[in-house]
Amino acid sequence: MTKKKPAKKVTEPKPKVEPKIEFQEQIAEANSGSYQPIRFSKVKYKNNSDLFIDIRTYQRAYDDEGEDIYFPTKKGFQFSEREFKKIVGKYTVLPTTYIHPDIIKKSFALLKTGQFESAVLQAFKALETKLRKKIGATSEEIGVPLIRKAFHPDKGPLTDIELPKSEREAFSNYMAGAFGFYKNPCSHRDVDMDFIQAFERIVVASDLLKVIDKAIKK
Template sequence: MSKPEIEAKIEYQEIIGEANKGGYQPIRFTRVKYKASNKTHIDIRRFQRAYDDEGEDVFHPTKIGFRFPEKEFARVIKEYTLMPNTYVHPLIIKKSFKLLSSGEFESAVLQAFKCIETKIRKKINADPEEIGVKLIRQAFNPDIGTLTDYNLPKSEREAFAHYIAGAFGFYKNPCSHRDVEINFISAFERIVVASDLLKLIDKSERKEN
């Protein structure tokens, strides 16, 4: 079917979202209403950038994509956009998700791991000068840590101390000291690590030495 024949069947269409905007092959989310149907559809399709006779950008739809009723699209999106709220720590949702959705990925990661630092400091009543990896090592020292779970074998206590301090140092510290180029997926993966650690900190009980 030719392009004019397809367009003749469409009552209206509007672009509602775009990924890789400005790239050579953006993915466009388009709401489409056909004359022969009372339902709207969502078309998710890759476009190919080209140039017109005047050298201006034009984008042509490719065969790579799919289309389904908007009602079904809304059901799927609702299910999967609610999912992060069920497993990401609520404090991190509050501190990081707005930054994440606005494209401030580095700041979103920084705030997520800052939650770990502030929560530990509060739980062990540490001085404000106690910061970063040093604070974490103090709280989860496998032998004398205030928040260490002594029900675990020593090897696991040591492993957790290395894990939480290592994750903090590897993910948070670079964002504090230099510009870090990360995308949405990388930022979200790091935020999930911070969330997992924060949940474990919440469960930890203070021990008096």
């Protein structure tokens, strides 16, 4: 009598356990208004200290009341927020269209390499150099006294005398204050700042430099 072979045990595949999402926040969207927008979301999973960036195509549909709703599709991918920041930091183009070209030349390379204090210093040095050249000042005339001379409310060679006196005084104070508050500390001591703080100061210097360019010497 032939012995029957024992039946092989069939191992059921273990169900795939999806990681549980602790929170998900949409941070940007491309192709907005289309049937398949691409959404950028920040995702945090439970039992994982890392944050992830999810870039995914969504499909537009309609609910029972005819309102738009969007469902995530399988077309997408995730990677850590840390890696995402590296990519953005490497390939993001600084906004050059509204920054004065003298400042782009002097400061942007420093910004890109994280030398924020030096970037601010060079931006305001560009302003000071242009101002000295514009009014024919000597090399000994520097800083706030130079600005006060150029934009004196009543007799400054670059002052727009057609403006009300209160506005002439306000602009003179604004330029001198910006120079003294933003540039001087970088000249005399170490100043700790991040990219945003440095860029905000550089935008101020750019705005003032454009005013100098437009000013007509009397």
